[in-house]
Amino acid sequence: MSKTNKNGSFWHRLISNQMFIPLLALVLLAVINLITDPGFFRITPTVNNAGNTVLSGYLITILDYGSELAILAIGMTLVTAASGGQDISVGATIAIAGSAMLHVLCGGVARPTEIATPVIVAFLVACLVGILCGLFNGALVAIFKIQPMIATLILFTAGRSIAAWINNNELPIVPDPKFGYFGGFIPGIPIPTTVFIAAACIIVIALVLKFTNLGLYTQAVGINEKSSRLNGINPTVIKILAFVILGLCVAVAALIKVSRLSTINYSVIAKDIEMDAILAVALGGNALSGGKFNIWASILGAYVIQFLTTTLYKFQVSSDALAAYKAVVVIVLVVFSAPTVREYMSKLGKKLGAKKEVA
Amino acid sequence: MKKKLLTMLMAATMTMGLVACGNSAAPADTGADAGADTSVATETEAEAEAPAASGDLIKVGIINNDPNESGYRTANVADLKAMFTEENGYDASFAYSLKNDEQIQAAQQMIADDVDYLLLSAADTAGWDSVLQDAQAAGIHVILFDRTIDADESLYDASIVSDMAQEGKTAVDWLAGQGLDSYKVIHIQGVMGSAAQQGRSGALDEKASAESNWEIVEQQTAEWNAEKAQQIVQSVIDRGDEFNVIYAENDDMAKGAVAALDAAGISHGVGKDVIVMGFDCNKWALEELLAQNWNYDGQCNPFQASYIDEIIKTIESGSAPAQKVVIMTEKGFDATTITQEDVDTYGI
Numbered sequence: 001m002s003k004t005n006k007n008g009s010f011w012h013r014l015i016s017n018q019m020f021i022p023l024l025a026l027v028l029l030a031v032i033n034l035i036t037d038p039g040f041f042r043i044t045p046t047v048n049n050a051g052n053t054v055l056s057g058y059l060i061t062i063l064d065y066g067s068e069l070a071i072l073a074i075g076m077t078l079v080t081a082a083s084g085g086q087d088i089s090v091g092a093t094i095a096i097a098g099s100a101m102l103h104v105l106c107g108g109v110a111r112p113t114e115i116a117t118p119v120i121v122a123f124l125v126a127c128l129v130g131i132l133c134g135l136f137n138g139a140l141v142a143i144f145k146i147q148p149m150i151a152t153l154i155l156f157t158a159g160r161s162i163a164a165w166i167n168n169n170e171l172p173i174v175p176d177p178k179f180g181y182f183g184g185f186i187p188g189i190p191i192p193t194t195v196f197i198a199a200a201c202i203i204v205i206a207l208v209l210k211f212t213n214l215g216l217y218t219q220a221v222g223i224n225e226k227s228s229r230l231n232g233i234n235p236t237v238i239k240i241l242a243f244v245i246l247g248l249c250v251a252v253a254a255l256i257k258v259s260r261l262s263t264i265n266y267s268v269i270a271k272d273i274e275m276d277a278i279l280a281v282a283l284g285g286n287a288l289s290g291g292k293f294n295i296w297a298s299i300l301g302a303y304v305i306q307f308l309t310t311t312l313y314k315f316q317v318s319s320d321a322l323a324a325y326k327a328v329v330v331i332v333l334v335v336f337s338a339p340t341v342r343e344y345m346s347k348l349g350k351k352l353g354a355k356k357e358v359a
Numbered sequence: 360m361k362k363k364l365l366t367m368l369m370a371a372t373m374t375m376g377l378v379a380c381g382n383s384a385a386p387a388d389t390g391a392d393a394g395a396d397t398s399v400a401t402e403t404e405a406e407a408e409a410p411a412a413s414g415d416l417i418k419v420g421i422i423n424n425d426p427n428e429s430g431y432r433t434a435n436v437a438d439l440k441a442m443f444t445e446e447n448g449y450d451a452s453f454a455y456s457l458k459n460d461e462q463i464q465a466a467q468q469m470i471a472d473d474v475d476y477l478l479l480s481a482a483d484t485a486g487w488d489s490v491l492q493d494a495q496a497a498g499i500h501v502i503l504f505d506r507t508i509d510a511d512e513s514l515y516d517a518s519i520v521s522d523m524a525q526e527g528k529t530a531v532d533w534l535a536g537q538g539l540d541s542y543k544v545i546h547i548q549g550v551m552g553s554a555a556q557q558g559r560s561g562a563l564d565e566k567a568s569a570e571s572n573w574e575i576v577e578q579q580t581a582e583w584n585a586e587k588a589q590q591i592v593q594s595v596i597d598r599g600d601e602f603n604v605i606y607a608e609n610d611d612m613a614k615g616a617v618a619a620l621d622a623a624g625i626s627h628g629v630g631k632d633v634i635v636m637g638f639d640c641n642k643w644a645l646e647e648l649l650a651q652n653w654n655y656d657g658q659c660n661p662f663q664a665s666y667i668d669e670i671i672k673t674i675e676s677g678s679a680p681a682q683k684v685v686i687m688t689e690k691g692f693d694a695t696t697i698t699q700e701d702v703d704t705y706g707i
Contacts, residue, residue, distance in 0.1 A: 039599070046623060046624045047624045048621060048622050048623065048624040049620070049621040049622075049624055049625075049626065050621070054622070054624075056596070056597070056622070056623055057597060058597045061590075061593055061594070061597055065590060065593075111642075111643070160427065161427070164426070164427040169426055169427065169433055170433075171430060171433075173643055184618075184622060185622070257586070260586065260589065260618065261585050261586070261589075261614060261615060261618055263614075263643075265429075265584075265585065265611055266427045267425065267427045267428055267429075268582070268583060268584040268585075268586075268611075269586070270586075271582075271584060309590075310590075310594065310597075313579075313590060313591060313594035314594055314597070314598060316577065316579075318579065318580065319579050319580055319581065319582070319587060319591065320551060320580050320582070
């Protein structure tokens with residue numbers, strides 16, 4: 001009897017854990033792939049055209065292309081938790097930050113023969129631009145009390161035009177192959193650089209959450225703004241801070257995106273990535289209305305989305321149908337998180353537990 | 360109270376915005392700024408001179424797609440802007456949008472402004488009949504450029520367009536001429552339904568179904584997006600499928616595909632494992648051809664301004680244009696024969 005009790009509580013703990021849904025999705029996808037093609041998890045070393053030995057395979061592809069989304073999921077989770085809304089300008093601000101980075105790198109010339117400034121300077125400029133965009137969005141949300149989705153609609157609409165204007169409608173191409181390392185491989189290291197960049201971002205945010213009160217304050221503001229103010233937290237600052245952190249994530253994602261091809265196309269770079277980032281947050285079981293959050297679940301959610309995308313490409317699903325599959329995921333999530341369904345599930349769980357006890 | 364003030368402020372800003380971008384004749388309008396933050400921006404080249412001064416200028420209204428759409432469009436817009444200047448005897452106003460309804464709105468505005476000529480590159484082929492009838496009733500000449508529309512020929516004076524199907528056919532014929540034993544093609548398509556996609560896909564589809572040694576390994580739309588093309592080719596490589604041709608419907612997507620090949624250590628270009636084909640003749644793409652990293656690039660001629668100018672001159676002199684539909688000559692470049700001169704002349 002004690003055993004069944006333990007089982008029941010284990011089942012309950014599992015279901016109520018936030019990591020449950022993304023983990024379940026991950027396992028489901030992995031199993032489907034394993035059944036249809038056992039070679040899915042094979043990782044083989046190959047020599048790329050630059051002459052380096054690198055690892056390749058589906059798993060590497062998922063880790064590689066999932067990194068931007070994982071980085072954005074960090075910022076998006078904080079924004080969601082603090083403001084109870086989402087930033088839909090992420091793709092457009094990636095275009096702005098990327099454009100600014102290229103402008104500095106190429107010195108304002110479309111086809112330079114060598115880079116005008118070191119990459120680190122250009123990256124810092126991109127960070128600055130990301131922070132400014134974050135400040136703009138954050139100020140609209142925290143100070144002017146505009147709905148986050150409406151406030152960020154401004155940059156969503158105007159962002160790509162601003163990005164084009166920064167470079168005078170030119171599409172600069174970075175001549176230095178070293179710039180491609182950030183979105184590709186560093187010679188001698190067989191794992192994509194993007195994996196390290198994502199890992200670095202995750203470690204930084206883990207340290208910040210561990211050693212500061214950011215997480216606690218963000219949750220407090222998200223759950224009840226008034227009472228957090230009464231407890232001496234300034235909700236305005238916390239909300240703006242969340243948007244600024246997202247701005248920094250955007251700058252890092254822009255570095256990866258621009259580096260992948262050493263150039264930019266304002267109208268399509270990081271297109272619709274905001275929707276994937278929001279989906280990652282939802283998939284992580286975070287309430288989109290703010291409050292309690294779990295960043296690790298969001299990051300896992302981001303990789304699950306990339307896993308899904310890669311799987312669909314593998315099955316040669318038409319790429320304009322990808323959105324429909326993601327919509328199915330959204331529907332399942334919404335249904336699962338609906339209060340009535342949750343209640344029913346927990347009742348069912350209890351019933352099952354009771355039956356077992358009787359037996 | 361605070362809220363009310365804010366609402367009023369917002370309303371005021373929005374109205375200002377509308378005034379700034381809606382009225383092309385407003386003297387205060389400084390095009391570039393308006394272009395940066397609205398999707399439809401009308402700008403006045405001639406900075407709205409006094410009406411008397413523009414009496415002998417030919418007034419043209421140009422409706423085009425967003426200049427940022429692609430390298431092709433950027434070149435197209437630059438070409439038109441260079442031609443329709445005051446020095447050349449034109450008073451031109453421009454409107455840009457990728458959305459058909461916004462373009463139609465801009466056209467109505469231009470008809471109301473009483474332009475002499477309406478130049479149109481329509482976002483969508485349908486929905487233009489009533490606007491063009493209005494234009495005809497107002498005695499405005501309509502000239503289509505770049506893209507054709509589904510409307511009766513009597514509704515426009517001339518059209519100067521690219522024959523996308525011919526572009527596709529030229530490319531496929533070139534590929535057939537390479538004499539490979541078997542063709543295993545990765546076909547990366549543009550935005551589904553666009554004229555460029557339909558024309559360029561059509562030729563390849565036809566050939567692949569007609570010949571027994573042609574096989575399309577993967578056919579996917581990357582929506583003109585290099586990143587998507589990279590992921591699609593990556594997935595084919597991960598799957599372990601064999602292929603020897605990449606047929607990308609524009610240069611950006613070919614570039615994304617090549618990035619995936621490079622990462623996987625698959626050689627590409629003249630005399631290598633994989634043949635790379637692109638379209639649009641961006642300058643950087645032609646340079647890849649010159650370096651023999653790619654094999655073929657099909658031209659899509661964005662320089663229609665001189666043709667349009669000629670037609671306007673003909674109509675102004677009182678006669679009808681010799682040809683109603685002008686199809687521009689377009690080339691295909693082969694990496695083995697391309698020269699630096701070609702890159703400089705045809706690169707956009």
